[in-house]
Amino acid sequence: MHVSHLSLADFRSYARAEVPLGPGVTAFVGPNGQGKTNLVEAVGYLATLGSHRVSSDAPLVRMGADRAVVRASVVQGERRQLIELELNPGRANRARINRSSQVRPRDVLGMVRTVLFAPEDLALVKGDPGERRRFLDELIIARSPRMAGVRQDYDRVLKQRNTLLKSAAMARRHGGRSADLSTLDVWDQHLARAGAELLAQRLDLVTVLQPLADKAYEQLAPGGGPVALEYRTAARESSDAPPARSREELYSTLLAAMSEARRQEIERGVTLVGPHRDDLLLRLGRLPAKGYASHGESWSFALALRLASYELLRAEGDEPVLVLDDVFAELDAKRRERLAELVAPGEQVLVTAAVEEDVPDLLTGARYVVADGSVERVQA
Numbered sequence: 001m002h003v004s005h006l007s008l009a010d011f012r013s014y015a016r017a018e019v020p021l022g023p024g025v026t027a028f029v030g031p032n033g034q035g036k037t038n039l040v041e042a043v044g045y046l047a048t049l050g051s052h053r054v055s056s057d058a059p060l061v062r063m064g065a066d067r068a069v070v071r072a073s074v075v076q077g078e079r080r081q082l083i084e085l086e087l088n089p090g091r092a093n094r095a096r097i098n099r100s101s102q103v104r105p106r107d108v109l110g111m112v113r114t115v116l117f118a119p120e121d122l123a124l125v126k127g128d129p130g131e132r133r134r135f136l137d138e139l140i141i142a143r144s145p146r147m148a149g150v151r152q153d154y155d156r157v158l159k160q161r162n163t164l165l166k167s168a169a170m171a172r173r174h175g176g177r178s179a180d181l182s183t184l185d186v187w188d189q190h191l192a193r194a195g196a197e198l199l200a201q202r203l204d205l206v207t208v209l210q211p212l213a214d215k216a217y218e219q220l221a222p223g224g225g226p227v228a229l230e231y232r233t234a235a236r237e238s239s240d241a242p243p244a245r246s247r248e249e250l251y252s253t254l255l256a257a258m259s260e261a262r263r264q265e266i267e268r269g270v271t272l273v274g275p276h277r278d279d280l281l282l283r284l285g286r287l288p289a290k291g292y293a294s295h296g297e298s299w300s301f302a303l304a305l306r307l308a309s310y311e312l313l314r315a316e317g318d319e320p321v322l323v324l325d326d327v328f329a330e331l332d333a334k335r336r337e338r339l340a341e342l343v344a345p346g347e348q349v350l351v352t353a354a355v356e357e358d359v360p361d362l363l364t365g366a367r368y369v370v371a372d373g374s375v376e377r378v379q380a
């Protein structure tokens with residue numbers, strides 16, 4: 001699939017932008033701070049309903065405006081569809097497909113699939129577990145858009161359960177009447193139900209991603225691996241029990257773990273077990289990548305995770321749009337060439353770079369100059 005036209009209104013620095021796009025490589029080149037990343041961030045937003053740079057929508061709306069619109073024509077084989085997203089920070093976002101009446105924004109998920117490489121990816125290796133959970137969940141939703149609803153349910157139940165635990169903890173601390181915890185069992189069941197589904201998808205994803213990540217690392221940094229991915233969950237009944245796999249087994253495991261942690265949870269006023277506490281352990285050779293891998297190795301690992309995501313998505317369905325935001329400047333010549341070779345055949349590849357020399361020769365295609373708020377097509 002590819003995006004054939006991107007149209008922005010009051011998105012980031014753009015009051016208006018109209019950008020025709022085609023298959024193959026398109027590079028956006030221009031000095032720092034001119035709005036190159038803002039363009040590809042909008043493409044990423046269509047795929048994930050989020051930004052790779054910020055965790056809320058507010059910074060995506062142009063300063064002084066109260067809403068932003070991202071519109072895109074998407075070509076999938078013979079099919080052409082128009083997606084429109086309206087971002088209303090503080091209020092509900094809106095979405096339309098083919099100018100029809102409104103749909104839920106999450107109904108748009110799956111229509112655009114992207115794999116986005118950016119300097120921020122280093123946090124996948126060096127950052128907190130939340131970065132890796134987000135990576136897994138975004139990929140899960142790209143594989144199976146209905147999981148966005150499961151993820152939302154999980155977050156909602158978790159919030160409600162935490163509110164209940166917090167009031168119980170406060171009541172205990174202040175020696176007041178102990179809070180009514182009779183509903184906690186029901187919340188446990190809801191949390192374990194959504195949690196088991198999410199956990200099952202994450203475990204499956206890690207299993208299929210592992211060989212692809214190892215292969216990608218070998219392509220980027222030959223002889224530097226192997227790399228291993230290991231899902232770490234606090235919800236294990238006992239260390240010698242075989243790992244639970246089916247949704248029912250995971251459901252029981254989560255319920256049992258919650259029951260075991262209940263006293264501590266009431267003391268601390270927070271949910272201590274479940275997919276929101278898990279991590280993805282990344283190992284390079286025999287050592288954990290976090291805290292041990294060099295800067296260059298960490299970069300290669302992060303790129304390998306993105307390349308593995310790309311291979312997985314294209315093997316399972318429509319080819320995703322590849323977005324390479326400012327990554328080539330961060331790489332040495334060898335890795336730059338290897339990455340360029342690997343992504344060049346992609347159906348649509350969007351690249352941003354501050355200077356033309358940062359775009360590898362292999363990635364010839366359309367060129368736009370981004371400067372002073374405008375996006376102008378130039379002859380390559």
Ligand SMILES: Nc1ncnc2c1ncn2[C@@H]1O[C@H](COP(=O)(O)OP(=O)(O)OP(=O)(O)O)[C@@H](O)[C@H]1O
Nearest residue numbers: 012013032033034035036037038059060061062063
């Ligand atoms: N909500 C907003 N309203 C107005 N301007 C914004 C908003 N968000 C970001 N900007 C402006 O957009 C510019 C940054 O754009 P962007 O990140 O796309 O730059 P870039 O061309 O990719 O730069 P670099 O090469 O440094 O990565 C900054 O000047 C910033 O002030």
